[in-house]
Amino acid sequence: MAGDVILKVRDLYRTYDIKGGMFKKASTLTAVKGVSLDVERGSTLAVVGESGCGKSTLARMLTMIDAQTSGLIEIDGLPIDISQTGISKEMRQKVQIVFQNPYGSLNPRQKIGHVLEEPLLLNTDMPSAERRDLALQMLEKVGLQPEHYGRYPHMFSGGQRQRIAIARAIMMKPKLLVLDEPVSALDLSVQAQILNLLADLQEEMGLTYVFISHDLSVVRYIADKVMVMYFGEVVEYGTRDEVFENPQHDYTKTLFAATPRADVDSIRKRLAAKAA
Amino acid sequence: MPLLEIRNLKVEFDTAKGPFKALDGVDYTVDGGEVLAIVGESGSGKSVAMLATMGLLPDTATITADKMEFEGLDLRTLSSRDRRRVIGKDISMIFQEPIASLNPCFTVGFQLGETLKTHMGLKGRQARDRVVEILTSVGIPNPGERLSAFPHQMSGGQCQRVMIAMAIACAPKLLIADEPTTALDVTIQKQILDLLVQLQQDSGMGLIMITHDMGVVAETADRVIVQYKGRKMEEADVLTLFENPKNPYTKALLSALPENATGDRLPTVSDFAEAGGF
Numbered sequence: 001m002a003g004d005v006i007l008k009v010r011d012l013y014r015t016y017d018i019k020g021g022m023f024k025k026a027s028t029l030t031a032v033k034g035v036s037l038d039v040e041r042g043s044t045l046a047v048v049g050e051s052g053c054g055k056s057t058l059a060r061m062l063t064m065i066d067a068q069t070s071g072l073i074e075i076d077g078l079p080i081d082i083s084q085t086g087i088s089k090e091m092r093q094k095v096q097i098v099f100q101n102p103y104g105s106l107n108p109r110q111k112i113g114h115v116l117e118e119p120l121l122l123n124t125d126m127p128s129a130e131r132r133d134l135a136l137q138m139l140e141k142v143g144l145q146p147e148h149y150g151r152y153p154h155m156f157s158g159g160q161r162q163r164i165a166i167a168r169a170i171m172m173k174p175k176l177l178v179l180d181e182p183v184s185a186l187d188l189s190v191q192a193q194i195l196n197l198l199a200d201l202q203e204e205m206g207l208t209y210v211f212i213s214h215d216l217s218v219v220r221y222i223a224d225k226v227m228v229m230y231f232g233e234v235v236e237y238g239t240r241d242e243v244f245e246n247p248q249h250d251y252t253k254t255l256f257a258a259t260p261r262a263d264v265d266s267i268r269k270r271l272a273a274k275a276a
Numbered sequence: 277m278p279l280l281e282i283r284n285l286k287v288e289f290d291t292a293k294g295p296f297k298a299l300d301g302v303d304y305t306v307d308g309g310e311v312l313a314i315v316g317e318s319g320s321g322k323s324v325a326m327l328a329t330m331g332l333l334p335d336t337a338t339i340t341a342d343k344m345e346f347e348g349l350d351l352r353t354l355s356s357r358d359r360r361r362v363i364g365k366d367i368s369m370i371f372q373e374p375i376a377s378l379n380p381c382f383t384v385g386f387q388l389g390e391t392l393k394t395h396m397g398l399k400g401r402q403a404r405d406r407v408v409e410i411l412t413s414v415g416i417p418n419p420g421e422r423l424s425a426f427p428h429q430m431s432g433g434q435c436q437r438v439m440i441a442m443a444i445a446c447a448p449k450l451l452i453a454d455e456p457t458t459a460l461d462v463t464i465q466k467q468i469l470d471l472l473v474q475l476q477q478d479s480g481m482g483l484i485m486i487t488h489d490m491g492v493v494a495e496t497a498d499r500v501i502v503q504y505k506g507r508k509m510e511e512a513d514v515l516t517l518f519e520n521p522k523n524p525y526t527k528a529l530l531s532a533l534p535e536n537a538t539g540d541r542l543p544t545v546s547d548f549a550e551a552g553g554f
Contacts, residue, residue, distance in 0.1 A: 050461035158318075187317035187488060192532040192542035199541070214462060217491075221534035221542070258466035260491025262533055264519045267494050271515065274477075 006208050007039040007062070007176055012071035014057050031057040033232040034071075039176075039225070042202065044209040046223035046240075048216065048255070054232040055212050059180045062210060063097040076175050089123045096169035100181035102161035106153040112139075112164055113149040119171045134171065142167040142197060159190035163197065170201065178210045183218060195222060216259045220244055228252050278305040279450055279482045280329070280367075283343035287324050290336045298324045298337075300506045306482045308449060311473070313485045313497035313514070315529075320503040322486045326452045330369055331359050347449070365395040368443040372455040374435035378427040384438045385423030388445060395446045406445075414441045414471060433464035437471070444475055450482045451475075457492065469496055490533055494518060502526045 012035045020026035032054045039045045047055045060066040061073065067083035074080065075094045096119075099105040106115060116135040120126050126134075136146050142163040153161060162182060169177055179198070183191040195218070201207055213219050219226060219240075226243040228236035228251065235249040247253050287299040299321040306312045316322045328339045329351065344351045346367060354362070371377045379387060388407045392398040398406055404423070411419035414437040427435055436456065443451055453472060457465035473496055476483045485496055493500055493514065500517045502509045502525065510523035521527045530536060531543045 050463060188490070188529060189317060189532050189544055192534075192544045195534070196541050196544065216462070217533065217535040221537050254463060258463045260465075260469075260489065260495045262490045262494040262518065262530075262535065264515065267515055267518055270495065 004041045005038045006041045006076050007037070007045075007210070008072070008074040009035060009037045009062075010072040011036055012058070012061065012073065013069045014054075014061060014066070015069045031232055032061070032068075035229075035234055037227060037234075037237065039208055039210065041175075041208055042206050043224040044202070044211055044222055045225045045227060046211045046213060046219040047227050047229060048213060048219055049229035050214060052231075053229040055229050056180060057232075058229070059097065059178050059210070059212055062176075063095055063178050064091060065097075092123055093172050094174055095176040095178065096172060096174040097178045097180060098162070098165050098169050098182050101185050102158055102165050103153075103185075105165055106161055108153055110153070111149070112151055112153070112156075115153075115164060116168055116171055119168065123172060138167045138171060141201070143193075157190075158186055159193060162186060162190075162194055166194075166197065166201070170205065170207070173205070174207070176208045176210065178212070180212045181214070182211075184213070184215060191218070198222070216256065228255070277348060279308045279310075279347060280304065280306045281343060281345045282325075282329065282341055285325060285328065285341045285344070286339070287321070287328050287333070288338045290338070295338075298506055299328070302501075302503070302506075302508045304501065306450065306484060308482050309476075309480045311476060311483045311485060311496055311498045313487060313493045313500045314503060315487055315490065315493050315500060316503035317488055319505065321506040322503050323454055325503075326369070326454065326484060326486060330363055330367065330452070331356075332369075361395075364391065365446045366448055367450045367452065368446070368448045369452040369454065370436070370439045370443045370456050372458050374432055374439050374459065375427055377439055378435055380427055383424050383426055384430070385425075388438070388442055391442055391445045410441045410445050411438070413475075414438075414444075415467075416441070433460055433468065436460065436464075436468055440468070440471065440475070444479070444481075447479060448481055450484070452484045452486070454486045455488070456485070458487075458489070465492075472496070490530065502529070 012032055013030065014032040015028045015030045018027050018029055035058060037045065047058065049055045057066065061068050064080060064082050064087050068081065072079065078091060078094065080091060113132065113135050116138055117131045120131045120134065136149060139146060139148055144160065144163055156164065183194050186194060198209070202209060211222055223240045226238065226240050227234055228249065230251045236243055236247060236252045243252065247256060282304040284301045284303065285299055286301055289296045289298055302325060304325065314322045314325065327333050333339065341352060346362065349362065378384065385407055388410065389403045392403045392406055407423060408419045411422060416422050416434060416437055430438070456472065457468050460468060469492065472483065485492065487493060497514045499513050501511045502523065504525050509525045510517065510521065517526065518530065521530055528543065534542065
């Protein structure tokens with residue numbers, strides 16, 4: 001499906017004004033500087049970088065939480081600029097987001113069934129029986145049981161909550177799913193389950209992912225294309241194999257060197273260096 | 277004689293639903309100059325074991341052990357007064373959240389000085405010079421000026437350096453690091469791990485690394501204990517563990533690493549639980 005671009009971003013900027021104080025002049029902070037990218041339908045783009053590099057700001061703009069200062073975002077042929085045109089229901093349907101912390105992203109006083117039905121309630125005129133059916137189907141799809149429908153978030157483990165957050169995001173059958181560090185708060189074995197779930201859903205629903213992460217081993221496993229950001233700029237952008245096998249920018253190289261290696265050869269090397 | 281020796285450690289918490297067993301008969305030994313990693317997922321009891329050793333668990337916890345000795349000193353019968361002489365001086369600990377572990381109301385210099393005053397009796401000029409010296413050794417630039425900085429004025433990585441400085445201020449014989457780099461970026465994580473290993477090698481202290489990250493284990497440990505649901509699954513030196521894991525849970529954990537993925541799906545621990553019966 002080469003050439004079928006679902007997300008097109010050109011020269012995207014986002015600046016924030018920082019208020020001055022008695023001793024400080026007002027200034028502007030550019031969080032995202034001229035980002036351009038293309039994501040093909042059904043593929044996964046991973047965005048890598050450390051805290052403060054602008055990757056979450058990018059996610060906020062793609063999901064229409066925040067408006068861009070300048071530049072073009074086009075999702076499935078639909079230009080997005082919420083500061084000019086506002087948000088329509090049609091736009092909301094195209095893109096959804098899953099956040100990092102499944103403990104913070106679910107309302108503790110809302111039952112799971114209600115969590116899942118809310119996007120439908122707000123954006124469609126579906127009758128309640130139909131919404132309920134869809135919610136029950138979705139629970140099953142993400143590996144939960146129908147009896148979970150009436151339970152509250154505190155009754156679930158972190159991994160189950162992340163399943164609920166994913167279920168909520170795909171209730172509207174979005175084209176594009178932005179995943180902001182979806183597995184960093186989870187244990188290793190739960191992380192594997194969630195990554196498997198995401199792979200299954202991608203295949204089944206033809207979803208496109210923008211996967212934000214700082215964990216290079218996860219990125220290497222899940223991504224088709226990789227983008228590395230540093231201080232708001234894209235320093236590296238290419239297919240997974242290009243980036244991992246032949247990193248061009250110094251920052252990417254530093255990042256790779258800093259990632260702990262859990263293979264036998266590197267342990268042997270470290271022990272040899274220690275003994276010497 | 278090992279530096280720290282614990283036999284058959286059990287920890288139970290009183291809860292509204294009755295007693296909850298957090299740790300069920302686990303042995304730990306650490307020698308001076310050794311890096312032991314305790315690895316496990318949340319709920320495996322890895323932190324509870326070390327908090328019990330430090331005497332930091334709340335009153336609802338019942339701790340029993342056949343033996344719990346630090347340099348021949350029985351930690352079970354120690355009065356709190358005597359315990360305070362050991363904790364923070366000979367055994368010290370650093371925690372996961374560096375910014376939350378420091379008191380936001382005092383400068384880092386003051387907080388470091390407090391440790392030196394309590395345990396070493398250093399005051400005034402002497403204490404200040406020593407604080408500058410320690411901050412230099414953990415790689416804080418401009419230590420003389422940073423003394424008067426408050427925790428919120430420093431980055432997460434720098435706060436963790438200050439925590440490490442505080443922990444090693446009295447030249448401890450045993451340092452316990454509870455997920456010291458989990459809250460930090462990869463590049464900063466690398467610096468902090470390198471620093472910890474460097475300090476450990478220079479001073480010959482024992483180091484216990486509590487972590488859930490197999491990468492951190494591979495980069496630092498000499499010996500590894502794998503825990504699951506309050507029990508020890510496997511104990512081996514680091515190379516043996518990665519090369520030839522014996523226990524089905526360890527195997528499951530290692531194969532759930534994305535970098536070890538073969539084929540399309542990641543094996544999960546539950547796949548192994550059915551086969552391995554743990």
